[in-house]
Amino acid sequence: MSNKNLLSGKDKALAELVERYETSRDQHISIYMDAEDLADIAEWYDRNSKFDNAAEVIAYGLELHPGNTSLLVERSYLHLDLYELEDAKQAAAEITEERPDVTILRARLLVEEGRMQDAELQLDTLEDKYSKENIIDVAYMYLGAYQYDQATEWLSHWRWDKEDTEYCCIMADSLLDRKNYSEAQIYYNKLIDNNPYHPQYWMGVARCHLGLLEYGKAIDACDYALLANDELGEAYVIKGYCFLELGNDKEAVKCYEEAVKYNSISPAYLYSIMGQIQIDKQEWEKAYQQFELALQQEEELKDPITRSSIYSGMAICLQKLDKETYEGQALDFCLKAINLDNFNIDAHLLGGLLYAQYGEKERAIGLWEEIGNYDNTASTWSDVAAYSSKADLFDYAIQALEHLKEGKPDYPDLYQRLTLTCILGGKLEKAQYYNQYSWSPMERKYIEELYKDIAEAPDGQSAQIIKKYLTETSVHKKA
Known part of the structure; x- marks a missing residue:
């Protein structure tokens, strides 16, 4: 439950609104709620990854307020968050009212279809196109569609106070999405200085630490977010992932179970995580x-x-x-x-x-x-070489290792693997060539004997003679 005493202004009012709705729902009390309030509740659920709750409140709202624009806008964005583009377009098609948030939604749908120029033409129809409010909404629209350059370009149309909360929010989220974690943290910290108990600011900090592989600090940031809202499912998701990376499976599962409890992930997702944990074991x-x-x-x-x-x-x-x-x-x-x-x-x-x-x-x-x-990374080509060697496709394994050599010639044990794979593939001269670059070269005589043993081995058994070298990357050393 949100700790409303720790929240400020608008956040506190929204938390109280959500609590009022949930109380009436759980106690089966019929109450009238304004369409805009219900849309705000739906947006809050969506933002906190409580998609089923968002869908429920939108459906309830449309029963009370059929065809309401704000609720249909929220329904369309909810479908987008669930990767349901056609459903999002259908919800938007039901809207008859013309207003800025509808125009921006239509532009977002065009962006999702890859029609960037048409999206800009749609935005040209905005009244007072470059008002501060429109700039903020359009920038966030582009961020939601992962179009970072367009978001930044729109921000340039306003002379911002660099300490402005809205500007800091957009910059923090934009930098985070671009994986500029250290720079994003600067803006999130400014926001936290002004509002220390805003859970989403702490979640931003947590994601920055996660991106920097600072798992302990990410867990701490999630805990601060949970002080303000202990039902924040995404905080449990991030904590769970961090505990997995730290090798603490038990705590990870506890966190994921909390995330299921608060509808941030489904039981199916938890089962998939459990499966991966068992694979690692x-x-x-x-x-x-x-x-x-x-x-x-x-x-x-x-x-x-x-x-x-x-x-x-x-x-x-x-x-x-x-x-x-x-x-x-x-x-x-x-x-x-x-x-x-x-x-x-x-x-x-x-x-x-x-x-x-x-x-x-x-x-x-x-x-x-x-x-x-x-x-096209070194680790992927290393894996390709290992799998193709296991399949006895040694010529291709050599190609994969040579591709790896071009991109990362200092890859661990590369030349030992090339030497041994060339022996398995019947390429003695190549084996001797790569052997000289090995960190611990084999004697020429040993290579020739090994090559001969491989050549004379019965079908299907040659690889067994030295396959352990390929998996353990240990080779015969000079005496």
Whole structure:
């Protein structure tokens, strides 16, 4: 519950308004509420990720005030926050009144469709286009659509007092969204100096610390936010994530359970987190069971990335469990995960391995190439090399490691891995070449003997001779 005594002015009035609505709802008391008040309550719920509550109060409000513009505007923004663009457009189409917030909403819908010029033309119709209020609302509209340059450009149309609360809010949120965490903190701290118990300012600070990997400080900032509102679900979500990063699974789960209690995340999301925790512990059966529970409530998960991680997690579990009864299902899960999130690295890596094991080498390499193009980082190419080596596609593994060498020649154990992979791939000269750059080169005689043993090994057994070197990155040292 919000600690209203710690809130100031407008925030305190809104907290009291929300409490009045919830009391009447819970006690089944019929009361009349103004449409603008109900719209404010809906916006508060939406801002605090209580989407079901927001939808409920909007529906209630439209029963009392059919066709009300403010409520329809909130309904449209709620659909946008839930990735439901068509529903957002439908809600906006029901609006007949012309006013600035409606114009800005229509512009936002055009931005979501990628029609940036049309959005600006829509904004040109605003009366007193560059009034302070319009500038603030349009800047936040662009921030909500991740169009940071446009937000900054609109801010330039007003001569701001750098200590102005509204200016500090926009700058803080903009810098945070751009991942300029240290700069964002400066503005959030200014806001906190003027209003020490504003929960959203502390949440901004928490996100900054999170971005800087300062997990303990992020937890502290969340605790300050919870002093003002102990039902702030997003604070529990961030705390849960931080505790996971700090290796404290028990506290993490407690926080996520609180987030479920206050409707910031669904039970399905909690199950997915539990599954990931079990994967980290290599408890594959338990992890799979958690993912199954999450999948049973998949419709509650609006975020495609989370849904994708559930499918890739299930694929990993099946592959580790090596259950014959699920042959082919792990690959199906990988492909579903990729369909939901093209940037799911785990799904691409494992999917490629499974394709290779089924003899479809071109498809395997296609998946690895795809994720390498999406995420051209050293760690991704290192993983691609490891998976392609596991699939006995050593020529491609060499290519992946050489790609890694071009971008990060000092990557740990790179030349040892290149040496050993070249031996496995039957490329003796290349192995000897890369060996000389290794931090601990093998003797030439040893390389030749190892190469000979590999060449003479029965099919399917050659990799076993030195595969441990590829996974443990330990090599034979000079005597």
